[in-house]
Amino acid sequence: MNRFRSLTIANIKMTFRARQALFWNLAFPIIMLVLLALVLGNGGGFGVTVGVVGDSHNPITAAARQALGDIKDVTLKTGSEAEERAALKNGDRDAVLVIPGQLPTSRQPVPVTMYYDQTNLTQSSAVVALVSQVVQGIDEHMLQQRTGIGPQVVLNQQGISAVSTRYIDFLAPGIIAFALMTSGVIGVSSRMVGYREKRILKRLRATPMQTWEFVLSNVISQLFVVLAQVAILVGVATLLFNVHVVGSMGTLIALAMLGGLAFLTIGFAVSGLASTVESASAIGNVITLPMMFLSGIYFPVSGAPGWLQPIINVLPLTYLANGLRDVMEKGLPISSIGVDFVVLAITSAVALAVSTRTFRWDVE
Amino acid sequence: MARMLADQEVGQAVIAIAGLHKSYGRVVAVKHVDLEIHKGEVFGILGPNGAGKTTTLEMIEGLRQPDGGTISVCGIDAIRQPARLKQIIGVQLQSTALFDHLTNFELLQLFASFYQHGMTDGELDELLGQVNLTEKRNNRVEQLSGGQQQRLSIALTLVNKPQVVFLDEPTTGLDPQARRNLWDLVRQINRAGQTVVLTTHYMEEAEELCDRVAIMDHGEVLALDTPRGLIAGLNLPPIISGSTARPLSLDRIQALDGVQEARLDDTGFEIHTDNPQETLVGLLRMATELGLELSNLQIRSGNLEDVFLHLTGRSLRA
Numbered sequence: 001m002n003r004f005r006s007l008t009i010a011n012i013k014m015t016f017r018a019r020q021a022l023f024w025n026l027a028f029p030i031i032m033l034v035l036l037a038l039v040l041g042n043g044g045g046f047g048v049t050v051g052v053v054g055d056s057h058n059p060i061t062a063a064a065r066q067a068l069g070d071i072k073d074v075t076l077k078t079g080s081e082a083e084e085r086a087a088l089k090n091g092d093r094d095a096v097l098v099i100p101g102q103l104p105t106s107r108q109p110v111p112v113t114m115y116y117d118q119t120n121l122t123q124s125s126a127v128v129a130l131v132s133q134v135v136q137g138i139d140e141h142m143l144q145q146r147t148g149i150g151p152q153v154v155l156n157q158q159g160i161s162a163v164s165t166r167y168i169d170f171l172a173p174g175i176i177a178f179a180l181m182t183s184g185v186i187g188v189s190s191r192m193v194g195y196r197e198k199r200i201l202k203r204l205r206a207t208p209m210q211t212w213e214f215v216l217s218n219v220i221s222q223l224f225v226v227l228a229q230v231a232i233l234v235g236v237a238t239l240l241f242n243v244h245v246v247g248s249m250g251t252l253i254a255l256a257m258l259g260g261l262a263f264l265t266i267g268f269a270v271s272g273l274a275s276t277v278e279s280a281s282a283i284g285n286v287i288t289l290p291m292m293f294l295s296g297i298y299f300p301v302s303g304a305p306g307w308l309q310p311i312i313n314v315l316p317l318t319y320l321a322n323g324l325r326d327v328m329e330k331g332l333p334i335s336s337i338g339v340d341f342v343v344l345a346i347t348s349a350v351a352l353a354v355s356t357r358t359f360r361w362d363v364e
Numbered sequence: 365m366a367r368m369l370a371d372q373e374v375g376q377a378v379i380a381i382a383g384l385h386k387s388y389g390r391v392v393a394v395k396h397v398d399l400e401i402h403k404g405e406v407f408g409i410l411g412p413n414g415a416g417k418t419t420t421l422e423m424i425e426g427l428r429q430p431d432g433g434t435i436s437v438c439g440i441d442a443i444r445q446p447a448r449l450k451q452i453i454g455v456q457l458q459s460t461a462l463f464d465h466l467t468n469f470e471l472l473q474l475f476a477s478f479y480q481h482g483m484t485d486g487e488l489d490e491l492l493g494q495v496n497l498t499e500k501r502n503n504r505v506e507q508l509s510g511g512q513q514q515r516l517s518i519a520l521t522l523v524n525k526p527q528v529v530f531l532d533e534p535t536t537g538l539d540p541q542a543r544r545n546l547w548d549l550v551r552q553i554n555r556a557g558q559t560v561v562l563t564t565h566y567m568e569e570a571e572e573l574c575d576r577v578a579i580m581d582h583g584e585v586l587a588l589d590t591p592r593g594l595i596a597g598l599n600l601p602p603i604i605s606g607s608t609a610r611p612l613s614l615d616r617i618q619a620l621d622g623v624q625e626a627r628l629d630d631t632g633f634e635i636h637t638d639n640p641q642e643t644l645v646g647l648l649r650m651a652t653e654l655g656l657e658l659s660n661l662q663i664r665s666g667n668l669e670d671v672f673l674h675l676t677g678r679s680l681r682a
Contacts, residue, residue: 006477010466017465198461206425206455207478208447362427 004213011221021187025225029179030236036175036298037168037241048127049092051077051084054099060110060153061099063138068097071130088115088160094127097135109152118159119246119329128157172237173324174297179229180256181291181317184263185270186284188222192271193280196363205361219264226260227253234328246331255327255340259320262344265351272358291317316347378403378528378559379424384433386419393419395583396433401528401561406554408574409563410668412678416583417563418458421532424561425455438527451480454521454558458532462505468492468516469501472523479524488523495519495549511542518549522558529553531562535569547573567668577668579675586675591668598674600666602640604647606658607632612650620646632660 016022050068054061069076077084077093084096095116114131118124132155139153195201204214230253237243245252266287274280294301294308295317304312312318323340326332334341379401386394394416401407409417422428424435426446435442440449462471469488476482483491492498495515500508508516514534521529531550535543550573554560564570570577571591578588587594601624612633617626622639637643640663651658673679 003477006474010463010470010474013470014463014465199457199459200461200463202427203455203457203460203462206427206450206457207475208450208480209478 003209004217007209007213008217008220011217012224015221015225021183021191025179025183025187025229026232029175029229029233032178033172033175033233033236034240036171040167040171040298047073047075048094048123048130049075049077050127050131051079051087051093051096052099053079053081053084053096055101058099058101060112060138060142063141064097064099064112064134067134067137068131071134074130085115088117091117093117094123095131097131109154111154111156113156113158115158115160119244119331124159131155132157168237168241168243169329170300170325171298172233172241172243173328174321176230176233176256177259177295177317177321177324178292178297179233180226180260180320181263181288182284183225183229184222184260184265185267185288186281187225188218188264188267189270189274189280189284190277192218192268193274193277196271196360197277199363201361202363215268219261222264223257223260226256230256243328245328247327247333248331251334251337252324252327254334255320255323255337255344258341258344258348259316259323262316262320262347262351265348265355268355269351269358272355272360275363291315294318295321297321316344319343376403377401378438379561380434380436381424382434384420384423384435385431386416386423386428387431392583394423394430397583397585399578399585399588401559402576403559404554404557405575406550406560406562406573408570408577409561409580410565410567410570410574410577410672411563411580412565415580417580418532419583420580421530421561421563425453425530426450427455451524452527454524454526454529456517456521456529456531456534458536460517462513462517462520464504464506467502467504468497468508471505471516472519475520476523481524483523483525491519491522494552496545509542511538511545514538514542514546515549518546518553522553526558528559528561531560533563533565535564535566543569567672571668579668579672581672581676587671594668594671595666598666598671600670601636601638602663602665603634603636604640604643604661604663605632605634606661608651608656608658610656612654612656616650617647620650 052061052065052068054064056062056065065076065078068074077087079087081096081098084093084098087093088096095114098113098115100110100112112135114128114135116124116127116131135153135155142153192201234243234245234252238245267284270280270283270287274283291297294304294312295315296302296312297317301308301312301318319340323337323344326337326340377400379399381397381399384394384397384399386392397416397420409420411417419428423430424437424442426442426449430443437449438452440452442449463474466474469492472483472488472491473485476484476488489498489501492501495518497508497512497516497519500512500516505513505516518529518531518534521531534550535546538546547569550560550562562573574591576588576590577594579586579594587597589597608631611630612628614626614628617623617628617633617635620635621642622637623635623643624638625636627634635643635647644663648658669679
């Protein structure tokens, strides 16, 4: 056990001392995240879309429309309650204001309900403040006009979780998935082939070190890389782009670890197939490039042609990226993303089976 | 089997190889080799590239599966019990690079941790001193010179205090000074009681360093003896060589007592003789008469190069 512990510690040291590999594993995904978010993101600026539901003969509805429409940054939408609430759920509205069609005959207060997207805290608190202010203004106006006999307007607030439409919320989980894939497939395979080319594997073979100790210690050190990648990328996304991880951090890490395992076993399999570091990275690219584009890392692939869908649906990266999005963006629990866990576990098992057949200690 | 091993231990054989055979496809790398290596000796396997030295060594080290034959190292069956074998041997491979990103001391610690009886940190520091790398303790491998890397790689073979140390062409690619340093290191290891088995294609290395040498070519052991024994077995006439300021006369040299054959060039001479004493006296008298000074005067018998030439009809260097 002492042997295994020393080997693991040495592996972790070597992994984190290899500057070039660290650049590709950590710095490069950060650069990609920041650049893509800046170039393709909606570029910040405060824009709010509010849906108003209500009968236009109702003076409160009319007043709300006018007041909201006067604000420069607000885009006003109108529709039935069902339509508007669906639009909110899909992320097309920041808030929906529902005003009863009939004003009460007596002097009872008029209940106005505001539904808003609570997923994005910064955005929602601004929207809530804005709409509350508008409603309060209407309330005061009514009081003035009818001097005490006008209806009192009461605002109920109801937060819901909507799907984010911000590009960064889509991109960040994608970049994490991408980083785990490349460090696993290309990083691990070129490291292993390098060891073999330099006869380091053969030298280790001449000691009593066991194969499982070697493999497992490398798996563990690579999982530390996975942890670092998740921590740093989530950190950058949170600090620079206000990305909010809705779901549990534990689920996120568990999924990332399994994804990391799937891709590092693919890396081991590639190292058995390739004879030189160059051919390892060539094979690695053949495996990772199609996934990079077809698994919806940079843009959604739900709109891809029908014949592509079966291909998209067998790529392990699709499941890792979707799973990470479900956790980070939608806050889904582990039970709802079981498919992603199962697919990544199967990928690991298949790649492990291939690696045990192809792994070679020596060049010949 | 057990009976046989016991007998070998009585005979002080630390390694016993019988009928060892290995081929790659149609190419036979090692042809039914029998060898016995004694406890405490420096044993050399000398031969040109492709002679089967490395294949033989790697089969003894448990790194290659032979097609046939038996190998016993300190009573352990190297073919069936590679795990036990690896605990008690130290292996230096031909041209291994080491892990980057670890310091030299961390590398020694890592390798020591692989063994049941690996050295302690204190012993490893002593070992670093022994291979003259104390100053480089906390440097990385890539900061070492060729000779230093080779010494570190030998230190790595010693971290389990092995009974047998295998060195595959330990001095290939080193400059003469680094080579001499390494020879000293091998002698030190051997003095400490460890059996050393090395391969080389340098005949002077085999001659300087080895107690016994097996000459190998095309997968076969052609001869096995002490370097002196191998040379003596050839019965080569001694050779007197030297140089002079002015050329000597070939006729006069051939007229000297005992001369079998003589070669001359502008300043040097080489005389094969069956009576070195008479030839030398004649040569000195002649030089005095001519008022010539003889420099670089040497008498040598044949060397391993001559032995190899005799056994294979080829030069070792070719």
